[in-house]
Amino acid sequence: MDSLYVLVVLGAVAAGFVQGLSGFGFGMVAMSFWAWTIDPRLAAAMTVFGALTGQLLAAFTVRRGFSWAQLLPFVLGGLVGIPIGVRLLPHLDPLIFKAFIGALLAIWCPIMLFATRLPRISAGGKVADGVVGAMGGVMGGIGGFTGVIPTLWCTLRGFDRDVQRSVIQNFNLSMLAVTMAGYVMTGVVTRDMLPLFALIVPAMLVPTLLGARVYVGISDMTFRRIVLGLLTLSGIALLVASVPKLLA
Numbered sequence: 001m002d003s004l005y006v007l008v009v010l011g012a013v014a015a016g017f018v019q020g021l022s023g024f025g026f027g028m029v030a031m032s033f034w035a036w037t038i039d040p041r042l043a044a045a046m047t048v049f050g051a052l053t054g055q056l057l058a059a060f061t062v063r064r065g066f067s068w069a070q071l072l073p074f075v076l077g078g079l080v081g082i083p084i085g086v087r088l089l090p091h092l093d094p095l096i097f098k099a100f101i102g103a104l105l106a107i108w109c110p111i112m113l114f115a116t117r118l119p120r121i122s123a124g125g126k127v128a129d130g131v132v133g134a135m136g137g138v139m140g141g142i143g144g145f146t147g148v149i150p151t152l153w154c155t156l157r158g159f160d161r162d163v164q165r166s167v168i169q170n171f172n173l174s175m176l177a178v179t180m181a182g183y184v185m186t187g188v189v190t191r192d193m194l195p196l197f198a199l200i201v202p203a204m205l206v207p208t209l210l211g212a213r214v215y216v217g218i219s220d221m222t223f224r225r226i227v228l229g230l231l232t233l234s235g236i237a238l239l240v241a242s243v244p245k246l247l248a
Contacts, residue, residue, distance in 0.1 A: 016204030020211025023165040024147030026051035032234030077133025085141015098242035105235025120158040
């Protein structure tokens with residue numbers, strides 16, 4: 001049990017800093033710690049709770065680039081996708097879950113790292129933004145990964161750093177609030193999880209605020225290389241742990 005508490009704290013500290021720095025990524029970083037030994041349903045609930053807490057903190061510390069017109073299509077699409085993700089969660093196999101998270105990190109993060117070389121997408125307008133929001137909602141229902149696909153999409157759209165962070169930060173905040181409510185109503189969150197929730201909040205508080213402070217002065221390329229490089233390594237580690245067992 002002591003090792004579980006240490007693992008929860010380490011994941012919350014690392015994930016809180018990354019989320020404060022980038023406006024997203026709590027779920028990906030936390031799962032690189034928690035998916036090794038923690039039951040997927042518990043890990044998903046802790047991830048959603050921690051990410052929601054971090055977004056609430058970030059919403060009060062970084063407010064640049066906000067636009068309702070850009071945000072609304074993502075939120076409306078996400079509201080459609082969340083119930084689908086919540087329904088999928090109880091049927092996940094732990095090994096497949098780890099492999100999926102690992103592949104997501106190992107593939108998506110390098111793409112983001114070199115995204116400045118990719119063509120900017122202007123087609124689709126608000127409808128395309130809504131579809132991407134729906135995909136983010138499904139990922140949020142599964143385990144709090146609401147920002148993965150929308151963040152890549154915003155980068156491909158060519159949004160500047162402040163606008164992208166504002167869209168993803170507020171989209172995540174909306175989606176995670178709805179996801180947590182869904183978890184509570186469907187019984188995913190149980191009373192015995194509350195002590196771990198209470199452990200996550202103080203563990204991530206200072207790292208999240210520190211990450212938000214660093215964001216103000218750090219260059220785009222430096223923060224992308226550090227965060228995405230670490231996430232890529234985490235994804236590879238999860239693949240190494242899960243794929244051989246799936247093949248066996």
